[in-house]
Every structure is written in structure tokens, then in C-alpha cells.
Amino acid sequence: MGRTRTFDEDEVVRAAATLFGGRAYDGVSVDDLVTHLGVHRNSLYKTFGSKRGLYLVALRRHLAHDVRPLVDALGSAPDAASALRLITSADLGLLLLAAVERAPADTEVAAEVAAALDAVDQAVADALGVPADLAAALTSAALGILLRGNPHGVGTALAHRLDPLG
Amino acid sequence: MGRTRTFDEDEVVRAAATLFGGRAYDGVSVDDLVTHLGVHRNSLYKTFGSKRGLYLVALRRHLAHDVRPLVDALGSAPDAASALRLITSADLGLLLLAAVERAPADTEVAAEVAAALDAVDQAVADALGVPADLAAALTSAALGILLRGNPHGVGTALAHRLDPLG
DNA sequence: CCAATTGAGGAACGTTCGTTCTTGACTGAT
DNA sequence: ATCAGTCAAGAACGAACGTTCCTCAATTGG
Numbered sequence: 347m348g349r350t351r352t353f354d355e356d357e358v359v360r361a362a363a364t365l366f367g368g369r370a371y372d373g374v375s376v377d378d379l380v381t382h383l384g385v386h387r388n389s390l391y392k393t394f395g396s397k398r399g400l401y402l403v404a405l406r407r408h409l410a411h412d413v414r415p416l417v418d419a420l421g422s423a424p425d426a427a428s429a430l431r432l433i434t435s436a437d438l439g440l441l442l443l444a445a446v447e448r449a450p451a452d453t454e455v456a457a458e459v460a461a462a463l464d465a466v467d468q469a470v471a472d473a474l475g476v477p478a479d480l481a482a483a484l485t486s487a488a489l490g491i492l493l494r495g496n497p498h499g500v501g502t503a504l505a506h507r508l509d510p511l512g
Numbered sequence: 513m514g515r516t517r518t519f520d521e522d523e524v525v526r527a528a529a530t531l532f533g534g535r536a537y538d539g540v541s542v543d544d545l546v547t548h549l550g551v552h553r554n555s556l557y558k559t560f561g562s563k564r565g566l567y568l569v570a571l572r573r574h575l576a577h578d579v580r581p582l583v584d585a586l587g588s589a590p591d592a593a594s595a596l597r598l599i600t601s602a603d604l605g606l607l608l609l610a611a612v613e614r615a616p617a618d619t620e621v622a623a624e625v626a627a628a629l630d631a632v633d634q635a636v637a638d639a640l641g642v643p644a645d646l647a648a649a650l651t652s653a654a655l656g657i658l659l660r661g662n663p664h665g666v667g668t669a670l671a672h673r674l675d676p677l678g
Numbered sequence: 679c680c681a682a683t684t685g686a687g688g689a690a691c692g693t694t695c696g697t698t699c700t701t702g703a704c705t706g707a708t
Numbered sequence: 709a710t711c712a713g714t715c716a717a718g719a720a721c722g723a724a725c726g727t728t729c730c731t732c733a734a735t736t737g738g
Contacts, residue, residue, distance in 0.1 A: 348684025349734040370613045372538030376726055386686055387727085397726065446612045446659060447536045463660065483657065483670035490656025491649065493612060494629065504649035508673075514714025515704040542696055552716055553697085563696065 353385045355393065356407075363404040367440035370447055371401060402454065408440040409462045420469035426484060427505035429470050433488035434501035442492060484508075519551045521559065522573075529570040533606035537567060537614055568620065574606040575628050586635035592650060593671035595636050599654035600667035608659060650674075 361383045365374050376397055380387050394400035416436045423429040441462060449456035463485060471481035491501045527549045531540050542563055546553050560566035582602045589595040607628060615622035629651060637647035657667045 347682085347736050349686075351685065353685095369617055370536050370538060372536060372725095373617060375724080377724085386688090388687075388729095389685065391727070392685080442659075443612060446609060451535055451539060477669070479664050479666050479669040480673065482660070482663065483653075483666045486656035486660050486666060487649075487653030487670065488656065489659055490652035490654065493608075493655055493659065494648070494652050497648065498645055500645050500649045500652060503643070503645040504653065507646065514706080514712085515716075517715070538695095541694080543694085552718090554699095554717075555715065557697070558715080 351389075353383075353389065358383045358385045358390075358393075359400070359404050359407045362400050363408045363440055366401055366404055367408070367437075367443060370443065398452075401448075402458075405440060405444055405455065405458055409458060412437055413441060413462050413466070417465050417469045420466065420473055423470070423473045426474055426476075426508040429473060429484060430488050430491075430501055430505045430508065433466070433485065434491050434496050436492075438489070438492055442489065445489075517555075519549075519555065524549045524551045524556075524559075525566070525570050525573050528566055529574045529606055532567055532570055533574070533603075533609060536609065564618075567614075568624075571606060571610055571621065571624055575624060578603055579607060579628050579632070583631050583635045586632065586639055589636070589639045592640055592642075592674040595640060595650060596654050596657075596667055596671045596674065599632070599651065600657050600662050602658075604655070604658055608655065611655075 362379060365378065365382060376387065376390070379385075379390065379397070379400065383390075385393075390400065394403060413436075416432060416438075419432050420429055423432060441459065444455050445459045445463070449459050466485050467478065467482045470476070470484055471478050474481065474484075476484075487504065488501070491504070494500070528545060531544065531548060542553065542556070545551075545556065545563070545566065549556075551559075556566065560569060579602075582598060582604075585598050586595055589598060607625065610621050611625045611629070615625050632651050633644065633648045636642070636650050637644050640647065640650075642650075653670065654667070657670070660666070
């Protein structure tokens with residue numbers, strides 16, 4: 347039944363997530379994808395429908411493979427400092443970029459991002475036993491630290507001050 | 513000596529900053545700029561050299577008109593909660609977008625953004641008398657809250673918990 | 679071994695991008 | 709009144725974009 351594939355679909359999605367996590371959506375061209383992903387144009391469109399289709403799949407993979415484990419780990423965070431450390435040491439580049447750049451222009455992306463962040467908030471709230479708004483604040487703070495590349499372990503500095511919160 | 517301008521240069525730059533603050537750099541076309549700014553293509557290129565030239569001027573205007581006043585106000589912030597409130601209620605859309613989306617691809621943007629954030633960090637550190645890394649953490653936290661649109665006054669929730677810091 | 683199906687390969691599509699060119703209208707100084 | 713200089717107006721440029729089409733190679737079921 348037809349020729350066998352020479353590319354691994356999950357591998358392609360993973361590489362796409364890396365590319366999209368590194369620069370803006372419009373900064374990654376289909377040529378870039380074809381070149382770096384080891385998949386042919388035709389196969390890309392046959393498999394994912396469009397550039398946006400591949401982006402959505404890559405985003406969902408990022409959420410499933412990078413954010414979900416973080417949420418699970420947060421479930422057993424003993425205090426705010428630990429939670430902050432967990433988030434700030436996670437690889438959330440694509441989520442961040444999606445939130446700032448794509449969500450305002452793509453409601454489907456916005457929904458995925460909001461759901462993912464809500465899950466993180468919930469995990470923080472449950473683990474620390476703090477109100478929802480404070481949990482959201484902690485998540486936001488961690489994202490802000492990630493945004494700046496967590497210079498000089500800045501996350502740790504805040505974490506120490508937040509310990510009494512737990 | 514020549515025809516008089518029919519557009520106000522500062523008005524154009526201000527409108528450009530608004531546009532660039534609302535969506536990604538590549539999401540704002542020159543056509544968009546020409547349409548919304550009341551300046552003609554030719555004048556745009558004559559005045560700013562290129563789309564990127566206009567972007568840089570708009571970014572610098574944003575830093576001078578929106579970030580600088582924030583830094584000044586932070587100078588007399590009595591405690592961490594006040595500082596956080598000041599930052600989270602500022603209009604920093606373009607700075608945020610520039611930091612996440614443009615800085616990785618444009619070293620000049622990266623330099624402007626880094627300098628601006630450093631100035632905020634410094635103001636926070638001076639006003640509160642806290643170490644540099646903690647000040648940077650506070651700035652980062654505020655940026656993270658802005659990133660999520662400060663839902664339900666989340667900034668305030670964190671601010672109350674940070675009061676003992678001041 | 680042939681027919682049917684699916685992927686690979688690459689050229690080509692129309693559109694939109696940022697930028698430039700050409701033309702004409704307006705202004706101030708000579 | 710004229711001339712040089714600036715701006716407005718919009719057509720037009722080549723390049724790059726996302727997408728589609730066509731042809732050939734490879735694989736499986738009859």
C-alpha cells in the first residue's frame with residue numbers, strides 16, 4: 347500500500363516545536379521547516395495541512411511533553427520556592443512565545459495557552475494550598491523570570507523570600 | 513524650501529508604537545503602517561529609512577515616554593507592593609513584545625530592551641534597598657503578570673504577600 | 679507481475695512582502 | 709516669475725511567502 351515514509355512524524359513535530367520556540371511564527375518560513383525537519387514540502391502539507399496546522403501540533407506536543415510533566419511535578423512541590431524553581435527551570439520557550447505573540451492573533455492558540463497556564467495555576471494552588479489569585483501570581487512571576495532568561499539565578503532570590511508563603 | 517509636511521512625525525511614531533505593541537513585528541506590514549499612520553510610503557522611507565528604522569524609533573519613543581516615567585515613579589516607591597503595582601499598571605506592551613519576539617533576532621533591539629529593564633531593576637533596588645537580584649526578580653515577576661494581562665488583579669495578590677520585603 | 683496507492687522530489691503558482699521609481703503639486707528664496 | 713527643493717501619490721520592482729501541481733519511485737495486494 348504505497349511507499350513507506352522516510353521521516354518520523356513525531357521527530358518532525360519535535361523539531362518544529364524547537365524552531366517555533368526559538369523565533370517568531372512569521373520568522374520561521376516553510377523553507378526553514380523543510381530544510382531543518384527532514385520532511386518534504388509535499389509530505390508536510392499532506393500530513394499537517396498547513397504551516398499553522400504544524401504549528402498547532404507542535405504547540406500541543408510542547409504542552410503535552412514539557413508542560414504536563416511540570417504540572418505533575420508541581421503537584422508535590424512542598425513550598426513556593428520549590429514551585430518557582432520547578433517552573434523557572436522548565437523549557438517553556440514555545441509556550442511563552444505563543445502567549446505573547448500568537449495568542450492575540452489566533453484564538454485557538456489563545457485557548458491552548460490559557461488552558462495550559464490555568465493547569466499550572468491549579469497545580470500550584472493545590473500543592474501550596476494558596477488562593478487561586480496568588481497561585482496565578484506565582485505562575486506569572488515565574489514566567490516573567492523565564493522571559494528574561496533567569497539571569498544570575500534571579501528565580502532563586504525570589505524563591506527564598508517566598509518561603510514563608512508555602 | 514519645498515512642500516510642507518501634512519503629517520506630524522511624533523504622531524506617526526506614536527501610532528507606530530501602538531501598532532507594533534499590539535502584534536508581532538512581522539504581523540505589521542508597511543501597508544498597515546501607511547494605512548493607519550497617515551503618512552505616505554515615500555515619506556515613511558524618506559523619514560525613517562526602513563520599516564525597521566521606524567520600529568526602532570517607535571521602540572525608543574516607547575521607552576522614553578512610557579518606561580522612563582515608570583522608572584522615575586519607582587524611585588519613590590515606599591515598598592515592594594507599591595513597586596509591583598506601578599509596574600503592572602504601566603503600558604509596557606511594546607517592551608514586552610520586543611523582549612520576547614524581536615530581541616532574539618535583533619541585537620540593537622536586545623540592547624535597548626536590556627538597558628530599559630536594567631534601569632527598572634536599578635530603580636526598584638534603590639527605592640526598596642534590596643539586592644540587585646531580588647530587584648530583578650520583582651521586575652521579572654511584574655513583567656510576567658503583565659504578560660498574562662494581569663487577570664483578576666493578580667498583581668495585587670502578590671503585592672500583599674511581598675509587603676514584608678520592603 | 680501487474681495494478682493501485684502513497685510518499686518523494688522539485689518546479690511552479692498567485693499573493694504579499696519591503697522597497698524604489700516616476701510623476702506631479704506645493705513651498706520659499708532669488 | 710522662476711527655480712530649486714520637499715512632499716504626496718501611486719504604480720512598480722524583485723524577492724520571499726505559503727501553497728499546489730505534476731511526475732517519478734517505492735511498496736503492497738491480487
